[in-house]
């Protein structure tokens with residue numbers, strides 16, 4: 001039996017429940033491709049799945065869906081970037097050696113050397129060719145932050161000249177949302193904490209407000225779109241005030257409204273904008289595979305700047321030319 005290294009979640013609990021183990025290498029079916037994973041991410045969703053630290057009302061349906069005492073797929077992880085190592089006889093979108101990135105959806109399994117994926121989009125994930133000008137680690141930021149930012153920003157039907165406020169501009173989705181909103185022609189007000197103001201200006205935001213300072217509320221204008229990228233569990237006085245800071249037809253969109261759509265078309269669009277230099281994915285820290293516990297502890301603190309990536313396998317050089 002061929003084996004691979006993987007991080008498994010032995011039960012719901014603190015970061016220490018994660019263990020590195022040799023597991024069976026997956027064998028692709030005829031309609032699947034086998035991906036050698038080079039990088040993954042630690043996201044808030046991973047923290048949520050590992051800790052199961054949610055109100056009882058939601059815990060029961062979640063555990064029925066994911067697993068009663070531990071995740072049904074003990075290898076967690078939803079984001080991957082890597083290389084196609086094998087293509088099933090009924091697949092046609094990819095060839096061996098293609099560099100891809102994507103999300104696994106409910107099937108999880110990205111904290112491992114290998115993952116089998118269907119080519120077609122489903123609740124079990126989506127994948128696409130990754131941008132040629134970024135590293136595998138940056139690609140994980142682009143896949144997760146990009147899909148979230150694009151889906152929820154596009155709900156706002158932004159037109160050139162619109163005023164857009166991005167609440168939580170320094171996270172994985174926020175950093176991409178600021179850049180995408182600028183690309184769509186909006187005037188962007190970004191909201192972040194004191195330590196990230198200069199960094200967010202460097203992403204192109206026209207104005208930056210500090211959510212930790214009450215006085216910031218007085219600088220709010222009327223926006224065509226307010227996008228909350230931090231989710232419903234995190235708030236501030238400024239966020240509460242944003243609800244009323246809308247034009248007559250203005251929209252308030254929370255990143256927690258509805259499920260993330262796993263769409264390879266959208267990944268293709270993200271690839272295009274990254275390759276043309278319009279959007280740059282941001283990584284805060286990159287951890288090695290065996291530092292997964294530290295990485296989970298860091299993300300759990302809630303103040304990462306962009307994405308936290310995990311190098312699963314090392315491949316040099318990390319970028320390729322056309």
Ligand SMILES: NC(=O)c1ccc[n+]([C@@H]2O[C@H](COP(=O)([O-])OP(=O)(O)OC[C@H]3O[C@@H](n4cnc5c(N)ncnc54)[C@H](OP(=O)(O)O)[C@@H]3O)[C@@H](O)[C@H]2O)c1
Pocket residue numbers: 043044045145148167168169170171172173174191192193194195196211229230231232234235236239255256257258259260302303304305306307
């Ligand atoms: N709809 C779906 O299916 C779906 C799927 C996945 C995730 N999500 C949601 O997406 C959210 C965003 O994930 P993400 O990884 O992009 O975010 P993130 O990177 O975890 O966001 C971290 C950022 O949030 C900022 N922050 C923390 N508390 C804040 C507050 N009270 N007000 C303003 N900013 C605050 C921090 O900035 P400072 O350091 O400056 O405080 C930090 O830079 C998740 O938490 C989840 O709710 C939804």
